[in-house]
Amino acid sequence: MNKKGLLFKVIFAVSFFLLLANCTTAKGQYKGVDEKLTRRDYHAVIAQIEAAKGKDYGEKNRVWYYLDLGMLYHYAGDYAKSNEYLTEAENAIEELYTESISRAAASFVLNDNTKEYAGEDYEDIYTNVFKALNYLALGNNEAAGVEVRKVHVKLNKLETKYPIEEENVRKAAPPLFRSSALAHYLSMQIYRMEKEWDEAEIDRKKIAAAMRGQRDLYIRLADPEQAIEIDEGALPTEIPPDRAIVSVVAFNGLGPEKVARQINVNTIAGFLSISSRVDDKKSGAAAEIRGLFHYPDILIPIPMMPPGYNFTVELPEMRAKCPAADRIRVVVDGREEIELFPIENITRVAEATFARKVASAYAKTLLRAGAKFAAAIAASEAANRAGGGLVGALTRFGTSTLASATEKADLRLSYFFPGEAYAGELTVDPGEHTVTITYYRGFSEIFRETKRITISANSLALVEAFYPGVQR
Amino acid sequence: MRRFLCVVFCILAVIAVSCATQSRKVTRTAADEQIDLSGRWNDTDSRLVAEEMVRDVTTRPWIDDFQNANEGRKPVVIVGRIRNKSSEHIATDVFIKDLERELINAGRVKFVASKEQRAELRAEKEDQQSNASEETAKRLAQETGADFMLQGVISSVTDAVEGQKVVFYQVDLELINIESNEKVWIGSKKIKKVVEQAKHKW
Numbered sequence: 309m310n311k312k313g314l315l316f317k318v319i320f321a322v323s324f325f326l327l328l329a330n331c332t333t334a335k336g337q338y339k340g341v342d343e344k345l346t347r348r349d350y351h352a353v354i355a356q357i358e359a360a361k362g363k364d365y366g367e368k369n370r371v372w373y374y375l376d377l378g379m380l381y382h383y384a385g386d387y388a389k390s391n392e393y394l395t396e397a398e399n400a401i402e403e404l405y406t407e408s409i410s411r412a413a414a415s416f417v418l419n420d421n422t423k424e425y426a427g428e429d430y431e432d433i434y435t436n437v438f439k440a441l442n443y444l445a446l447g448n449n450e451a452a453g454v455e456v457r458k459v460h461v462k463l464n465k466l467e468t469k470y471p472i473e474e475e476n477v478r479k480a481a482p483p484l485f486r487s488s489a490l491a492h493y494l495s496m497q498i499y500r501m502e503k504e505w506d507e508a509e510i511d512r513k514k515i516a517a518a519m520r521g522q523r524d525l526y527i528r529l530a531d532p533e534q535a536i537e538i539d540e541g542a543l544p545t546e547i548p549p550d551r552a553i554v555s556v557v558a559f560n561g562l563g564p565e566k567v568a569r570q571i572n573v574n575t576i577a578g579f580l581s582i583s584s585r586v587d588d589k590k591s592g593a594a595a596e597i598r599g600l601f602h603y604p605d606i607l608i609p610i611p612m613m614p615p616g617y618n619f620t621v622e623l624p625e626m627r628a629k630c631p632a633a634d635r636i637r638v639v640v641d642g643r644e645e646i647e648l649f650p651i652e653n654i655t656r657v658a659e660a661t662f663a664r665k666v667a668s669a670y671a672k673t674l675l676r677a678g679a680k681f682a683a684a685i686a687a688s689e690a691a692n693r694a695g696g697g698l699v700g701a702l703t704r705f706g707t708s709t710l711a712s713a714t715e716k717a718d719l720r721l722s723y724f725f726p727g728e729a730y731a732g733e734l735t736v737d738p739g740e741h742t743v744t745i746t747y748y749r750g751f752s753e754i755f756r757e758t759k760r761i762t763i764s765a766n767s768l769a770l771v772e773a774f775y776p777g778v779q780r
Numbered sequence: 781m782r783r784f785l786c787v788v789f790c791i792l793a794v795i796a797v798s799c800a801t802q803s804r805k806v807t808r809t810a811a812d813e814q815i816d817l818s819g820r821w822n823d824t825d826s827r828l829v830a831e832e833m834v835r836d837v838t839t840r841p842w843i844d845d846f847q848n849a850n851e852g853r854k855p856v857v858i859v860g861r862i863r864n865k866s867s868e869h870i871a872t873d874v875f876i877k878d879l880e881r882e883l884i885n886a887g888r889v890k891f892v893a894s895k896e897q898r899a900e901l902r903a904e905k906e907d908q909q910s911n912a913s914e915e916t917a918k919r920l921a922q923e924t925g926a927d928f929m930l931q932g933v934i935s936s937v938t939d940a941v942e943g944q945k946v947v948f949y950q951v952d953l954e955l956i957n958i959e960s961n962e963k964v965w966i967g968s969k970k971i972k973k974v975v976e977q978a979k980h981k982w
Binding site for chain 2: 450451458465
């Protein structure tokens with residue numbers, strides 16, 4: 309084969325595969341969304357997401373699309389529509405347990421973005437929490453109870469989903485999410501509405517047990533050293549016959565996002581150098597994290613290692629978005645007030661469940677990347693011998709670029725789950741009431757929401773609030 | 781040339797297969813045929829439970845006891861609330877309809893309209909007092925009161941691992957004397973399903 313022919317084939321092959329390398333996670337659908345959320349212009353965000361259906365989502369990301377819309381319709385108060393989308397997401401997640409062999413094969417060659425997005429475990433679980441809230445808002449307590457029971461079934465399944473055989477590894481592994489205090493709180497409210505006091509008492513005890521038995525998950529986002537605990541006395545089981553209870557669930561901030569950790573591999577004569585950084589586009593430049601975290605620079609002596617090769621592998625990581633508010637107070641009729649207690653750290657649950665899953669995904673990524681890089685080095689060395697310096701250099705550049713371009717992290721994750729949940733309640737007289745929920749950062753008020761409710765004797769009204777603001 | 785023709789033939793074959801393959805097919809089937817698709821509670825479960833429960837309730841001594849104490853008249857039954865305490869959304873109204881049908885067809889009890897139906901009937905009767913002729917207007921306060929109410933609960937226990945789950949349903953029904961609150965019959969029916977889902981497909 310002559311040099312010109314070989315050069316042409318190399319350029320053609322690299323161009324062809326670079327087209328395929330457009331298997332990355334696009335997140336253009338979220339541009340400008342935070343500002344609209346803070347303004348509570350949910351319908352504008354819904355329109356933006358719907359417009360991105362074909363472009364940024366596509367059929368293989370329908371779970372992602374349904375989750376985003378389901379949550380937005382929930383915040384917009386269209387509970388029936390929210391349930392439609394969240395149910396579509398839930399059903400699709402269940403179907404996608406069965407993986408397509410062809411897509412799985414493609415992910416071994418390219419990256420995980422070729423696979424259909426089947427949702428993260430925490431998305432699957434909290435879909436049912438929000439469906440329960442939707443049904444409660446629609447006055448269907450029985451259906452809400454079904455959704456809460458589904459949460460418990462999914463948590464039981466999660467216990468055996470990522471088995472760890474080695475005891476030492478198990479001890480060092482991220483905490484396992486077994487029981488949701490928020491789900492038990494909703495269940496408790498449902499039983500109280502149905503006057504089933506014994507069942508409500510069981511759920512009340514399970515709220516406290518969830519927090520005490522999973523301390524690593526029940527920490528405050530604002531202060532990870534502080535464990536979340538419940539004052540059980542603040543949650544009486546029975547509703548007094550001549551009074552009523554206003555129960556408030558307030559969601560704070562937004563859930564985590566996935567970011568790409570870049571592992572850079574460079575070859576120097578006789579050595580392999582590995583360093584890592586998190587690709588933080590928001591900071592305007594990649595943030596160098598040399599030696600600060602658990603990915604220090606590594607220099608490995610490898611005899612005969614040819615110099616001049618540069619490869620990049622991306623691994624996905626969860627990153628928390630710290631909520632703007634750290635306190636939430638509720639005032640009823642301008643007189644009676646309480647401070648809500650944090651009941652669930654949804655971000656921490658997302659991080660822990662993702663960390664349990666990700667070990668095998670990392671191993672697959674590194675294996676695949678290693679195979680590509682070895683093939684790239686072999687191809688370049690062969691081209692160098694066959695075609696000389698220019699062909700060899702072009703091949704080295706092309707195959708390195710190709711291998712790196714196809715190693716993109718799967719950053720798909722729904723945007724609109726909240727970061728934290730707070731709860732609390734007051735006992736009031738039956739009748740009409742004004743409930744004001746105020747979010748604070750320290751002593752500064754940052755957001756206030758007022759709702760009007762009518763409540764009869766010996767009954768319970770569940771009021772929900774949400775402030776999506778996060779610290780920048 | 782041969783290679784080129786081969787490629788063209790393969791492309792044409794793929795197109796032909798794609799066109800020939802229908803994405804949706806409809807087949808009519810008997811209404812009582814047992815078909816399980818998703819593993820969830822379905823019309824077969826509802827029908828089988830209703831048939832068995834009603835067969836049980838209408839063969840127990842409470843009917844004879846009632847007739848002996850009431851000059852041979854048939855007991856009047858109404859279906860009350862069937863609560864769903866399972867981890868699936870179950871159309872309990874479909875189940876209630878199945879129960880009502882089986883009770884009527886059993887011929888040993890009389891059956892009256894449910895609470896929602898009574899509300900509509902009463903509204904119609906009220907309307908007739910003002911708008912229908914005296915001969916045809918139906919009289920108020922002439923309803924047949926139910927003697928017994930059938931109430932129940934559907935619950936489930938699910939044991940699941942990746943790709944496989946076992947769902948155990950239990951349907952518990954009680955027949956209660958409306959006047960004395962006495963429970964004259966308790967029935968229970970259990971269903972267990974194993975659902976398996978393949979990890980891979982082509």
